[in-house]
Amino acid sequence: MDQHDPRIADLGFARVDVDRAARTGDPEVVYGAGKTPDQVVAILRALHDKHPERAVLATRLAPEALDIVGAALPDATVDLVARAVTLGPLPTARGTVAVVSAGTSDAPVAAEAALTVAVHGAAVDRIDDVGVAGLHRLLGVRDRLAAADCLIVVAGMEGALPSVVGGLTGVPIVAVPTSVGYGASLGGIAALLAMLNSCAPGVTVVNIDNGYGAGVHAARVARQSVPR
Amino acid sequence: MDQHDPRIADLGFARVDVDRAARTGDPEVVYGAGKTPDQVVAILRALHDKHPERAVLATRLAPEALDIVGAALPDATVDLVARAVTLGPLPTARGTVAVVSAGTSDAPVAAEAALTVAVHGAAVDRIDDVGVAGLHRLLGVRDRLAAADCLIVVAGMEGALPSVVGGLTGVPIVAVPTSVGYGASLGGIAALLAMLNSCAPGVTVVNIDNGYGAGVHAARVARQSVPR
Amino acid sequence: MDQHDPRIADLGFARVDVDRAARTGDPEVVYGAGKTPDQVVAILRALHDKHPERAVLATRLAPEALDIVGAALPDATVDLVARAVTLGPLPTARGTVAVVSAGTSDAPVAAEAALTVAVHGAAVDRIDDVGVAGLHRLLGVRDRLAAADCLIVVAGMEGALPSVVGGLTGVPIVAVPTSVGYGASLGGIAALLAMLNSCAPGVTVVNIDNGYGAGVHAARVARQSVPR
């Protein structure tokens, strides 16, 4: 492989794939876990230099990393709930993704999903605190569910929300189990298994707490949907 | 221990505890799995001889065992769906247990629960096929849920039904996960974990497919409840 | 859904369901894990304002949260062992729940269960340190077990206590596995599995360390029981 392959930016500690947009149409993203704040800053800069016309995203940043990255990159936008940073202008939104969450504790995952959707070019409708133990809250938003091009449904504990939502609408659903819970929730495994076994057809699932992955899938679906 | 301890009936292959009613108020029950039909017949006879005035119950009988036991005990009542047999008169019912199930495949477990409730002295209200993917079915029976003294909620796959029911009513709930499902349902573990992590307060859980255990608990609760 | 739906209190960071009492008859409860002390205080105040005539409960508070909440809400009652706080007057008790625990280390879970029972309107009889390795302690309290309307049995390690209690009495039992143990206890999974497989009929189970869930179920059963 040529050392000067333009599809790769060599930062010394990492050889960054700066070609993904060409292959997949998606923006570049930095997974911040396990990287130092300085490494995150360096990668964000390299990606932004390569693609200044569109936002790059860094996820899974610890609180202190959010501070350092925000200070080092004054043009960046810091989302404290999503624990994420964007640098560069958000794209124009095509289509809409509704991000539906069960409880207050699921907020960080829902926020990561929502920000990812925006960075990947779709509009977001946030619908929070509609857990299944108080159905009136969910039944009150049926119109907003039906108006979306794709749904991201975020829940921890028993992970029942996607099944109930899936019975109310035929919009494509991506379910995100969260690690909210204790004991036999097994760090989110209980919610993950529940979602994989949903009796509502067409529910697809991503990894525990993976708001980012759900956001990428849902934004792709929304972007390519016929406008209503 | 005295060989003639009246609390024990020695059948050779088993020493049967015929004293449980005295200690717990519940009828005698034969767990049929792993026993030959002849053993089931012998134990049922021994228990019936000891307590002719009330029903004894045998559960978990294979189809051929149901045939053999039914033929050997013409006075017995065979429940093919519940895979169970009763011998002796059912007690007068005090209180009501509603047995709620999610899907058609859950019928054997729901039937075992219902029969157990009846044998243990409470009335039964069966509410079937009210899975969460079609909420209108469940919302249509809210009055029957509220009228019960205890609820048994039976579901396989993602096991979401107890959480939704638990958000609709304050009646005590016993959830029964079933082994209905495949792949990541792990033989009912997914439903079991979901029910243990229910966000609805006060949901208690029994072993997978354990309609019997749920029935005993629910009947005890119903029997001692203040009549409405 | 109307922004002014009286069933929901919108605190900004959370939209609180203040309607549960109407649906289920139970008091409002705040699950404190994952919430800041300030959020707990705000939710307790909102619920207390809505329902000043009865106690609200906050559980799973870390030691420092107990301090802050206690200081911010001088009328609140802090239970250091249960790691919980109540605000508002306890209801008059109907019926009795005996809270039975195996060992000293199970005390926090037993205390959470006991406080939950009291907040939900039943009387409590605490029976501690009656683990199965010293049967004489348990056999000495058989009368108190039989006098209760519902039993909560708390145990970690091998989780055998509910089976032994269940053989001594016909009172409805809710078993609570605790995370007390090490190695192959798997954080309470060993006790949970044991309780789900209890050979004593009618034992129902809640999540590991879930004293709250057991308390809600048991209090409902006790409240509706015919007085003795």
Added chain:
Amino acid sequence: MDQHDPRIADLGFARVDVDRAARTGDPEVVYGAGKTPDQVVAILRALHDKHPERAVLATRLAPEALDIVGAALPDATVDLVARAVTLGPLPTARGTVAVVSAGTSDAPVAAEAALTVAVHGAAVDRIDDVGVAGLHRLLGVRDRLAAADCLIVVAGMEGALPSVVGGLTGVPIVAVPTSVGYGASLGGIAALLAMLNSCAPGVTVVNIDNGYGAGVHAARVARQSVPR
């Protein structure tokens, strides 16, 4: 609930939800596992009578059930590989789903996915035997991958195919783990975990061997996509 609720067809052994199309836009489907061939025939007939203008689908039929159902319903189309039956005319296809599979043993799951897509109103492009151990086969079909509106990627064993496909294209992907494998494949758990942890963004996952669920999601996405 009214016994004559037109949204429910009561067959005695089951109360069938015949209203799903109205709520979700999807056709009715019978999950055949755990049902007798006669029950499958009865439900198919009831659904077909209600909706004669569009296909109904029965999945997970054992070989002998396929024979019986095919004989009882001469107008039905039997798919031996997919172990499924359709009754009624397939809808006109909108959009295209490419069903990509790794190995010969994955054929039943891929066939179930493909038939489900067709019944749910999208065109299918089958791409088989493109496992990652022979990359030239996959690289040879990049144009067909890019031309689809949604991809279903089916693989057992190590489940690596979705990650590799996901690096080649930005089309939305649904990954289906299969139970093909032995030993540490744990009945498909290894492939399921791999797909949930895919390093390629936007891969969503369904239950092991759940070609049906993947087909529903993918067809919904394809149907609503802007024609190319």
Added chain:
Amino acid sequence: MDQHDPRIADLGFARVDVDRAARTGDPEVVYGAGKTPDQVVAILRALHDKHPERAVLATRLAPEALDIVGAALPDATVDLVARAVTLGPLPTARGTVAVVSAGTSDAPVAAEAALTVAVHGAAVDRIDDVGVAGLHRLLGVRDRLAAADCLIVVAGMEGALPSVVGGLTGVPIVAVPTSVGYGASLGGIAALLAMLNSCAPGVTVVNIDNGYGAGVHAARVARQSVPR
């Protein structure tokens, strides 16, 4: 290794270690699972020829293997419950092992343990059907428990019996979990975990259904104990 090593008997399909007695003092044993009846007969003959003065044991024989081995070796003793065969005279017993079991379904494992103890040179006291849900049965045999040199305690389901026995006596205990149970018993894992976490000190554990292993350990302990 010399082909004529007298410590090894070469049967073609197996090279049998005929030296174990010299190293460990224990008799030779054939593990029958996975071997054809003819192989079991051949190995039993080879071991019996080598050590005609003491019994050899074959365990884990299927019902048809028991028939064939019994017919081929008329001098052998067949134990249908233990699914085992002995050939050659039992040794004189030194010390006593009490084999305690919880329920009727545990009989095969208890029988295997008891026969193993006898073949390994200790006397056996069988105490059956003393499960913890009926404590009076167990409390009635305290003298027999205390009189043994070692206890084997056999139980399935929740596996609580060793903990209760361990609280009643200081005799060394070997606990044997059995695969009796269903659902969350996980084939005996629940009982195994419970026994490993016993709150009674000094309980040791063997593999699920491993009556043989428990018998070897207990017999060794009993044989070397000071006579009482």
Added chain:
Amino acid sequence: MDQHDPRIADLGFARVDVDRAARTGDPEVVYGAGKTPDQVVAILRALHDKHPERAVLATRLAPEALDIVGAALPDATVDLVARAVTLGPLPTARGTVAVVSAGTSDAPVAAEAALTVAVHGAAVDRIDDVGVAGLHRLLGVRDRLAAADCLIVVAGMEGALPSVVGGLTGVPIVAVPTSVGYGASLGGIAALLAMLNSCAPGVTVVNIDNGYGAGVHAARVARQSVPR
């Protein structure tokens, strides 16, 4: 139960069973995990007051607890490696237990086992660093293995040592898996499973890191063995 039951010492925070010696012949032991140093001191004092003539043992003490307990009880003996404390004179030893360990990291568990053996009245022979990857070390101590009345074999990682020791001698063996390892050792589960599946007959097993439980069993065996 009488508040003045002499078999129980009520310390307020705990009701201590001071009767175990009468029932089982073993000394009293305090399990220190989850208790404050002050609680450990109080329980040790209560037990020592009750039984000044023999040692009481406290295990699983954190480093700071060892300091505090040692300072508060100047007559106590602190074992830093075993993380344990004894108070009162050790009993005269009858019989010998060899404590065999595989590697340096297993030392704390081996030390806990050895101290427990001494407190329970048997002599100890420590044999360390004889892991199976250097067989010459183990083969060099065969005589010491054969001279013991019971063996405790401690190993982490793959847990192979008990199988190899079990092939060398017929002395009763208690295997102790340790949590030494990483990744697929799963916190000691790998070693635990290996020991439960030992191909050497008569190996019994205790919980991960449970040197105490192994020590109790082994000491009981050694104490009752015929002197050699």
Added chain:
Amino acid sequence: MDQHDPRIADLGFARVDVDRAARTGDPEVVYGAGKTPDQVVAILRALHDKHPERAVLATRLAPEALDIVGAALPDATVDLVARAVTLGPLPTARGTVAVVSAGTSDAPVAAEAALTVAVHGAAVDRIDDVGVAGLHRLLGVRDRLAAADCLIVVAGMEGALPSVVGGLTGVPIVAVPTSVGYGASLGGIAALLAMLNSCAPGVTVVNIDNGYGAGVHAARVARQSVPR
């Protein structure tokens, strides 16, 4: 991809990669599980036609498949123990692989490994029945271990053999866990975990019962080794 790609043989039910030898130097192999005997015959014929000068291998054939394939391909060699078939001449052997197995029940896996080695071009030395519970058998073959270019070590149950062999020699080792065992062997998971945690350095592991995979790796190593 061109339908006439010479690297792929299209058999209708499968598109066979006939190019692997060019990429990897290894012969073609048919994994028989899940394929009908007719499919195996067809694929063997296609591969043999493409590469008549060297052997092709079919593994994991059921007994009846072995019969049918043997009858359909009279030139094939059937290995009943390995449950495998070869067609075409074996290559000249370079280097030697010793296949070491613990017990008689491991023979099918050891035979599959040995046949795979031969088909992949290395000589085989079989060393059977050298389990760790009888070390003298293993110590007697140290010279043969040291003389090999690569070792395949096959064991079930506790899987200890690779650790012991790894302490005796510096020859590269591939460990193969087998599904031999019961209960807590978990179908070979116990042996697999043990081997992954081996304290002997340089032990690598393949899937449970995967004699084929071990054979490929070991033959590659042996073929490229400097002759001794």
Added chain:
Amino acid sequence: MDQHDPRIADLGFARVDVDRAARTGDPEVVYGAGKTPDQVVAILRALHDKHPERAVLATRLAPEALDIVGAALPDATVDLVARAVTLGPLPTARGTVAVVSAGTSDAPVAAEAALTVAVHGAAVDRIDDVGVAGLHRLLGVRDRLAAADCLIVVAGMEGALPSVVGGLTGVPIVAVPTSVGYGASLGGIAALLAMLNSCAPGVTVVNIDNGYGAGVHAARVARQSVPR
């Protein structure tokens, strides 16, 4: 065992096997986890004194241990990424091992593998950041893969890289799963299972994060390979 056995160095806290080189040809290695820096220094000195002519290796050192060991042993070489230290001259390299890694986060494991290879006498070719989601990077280095005598392939998350590499070349492969990932990666179990189920033949696997074990195996293979 003689206290003066020259094969063992007794350091008081450990009895070190200094004979491994004689048995296996490999250098001595200190596993640093669970040892104090002083213990590591003492063992390294003892091994270096015994074998001053070749390097000894210490792995798994925490950052502060790296500082202390580096200061105490000025002649040592500290590798901060590999978290390891060597003391003494590296051997002359025979053969080449390519260490291939998927992502930046896998660097510590890849570095440990590479250093181990060098200490064990083979040359290293590092190929980093060639994860399967960007295949062009991997396809660009096919020549380097083919030129190696053995490949170590390091990957976390879904662990797909070894399968893809194994389809490109016939060089022996050792796969190393890493603990990089979250949620359903289960600390590296997902990658481990994927690698064990690789559809590419001949892939062998070591424990999660076990770069050292992979390095030992690969170096042995490379050292004995015919030079190209």
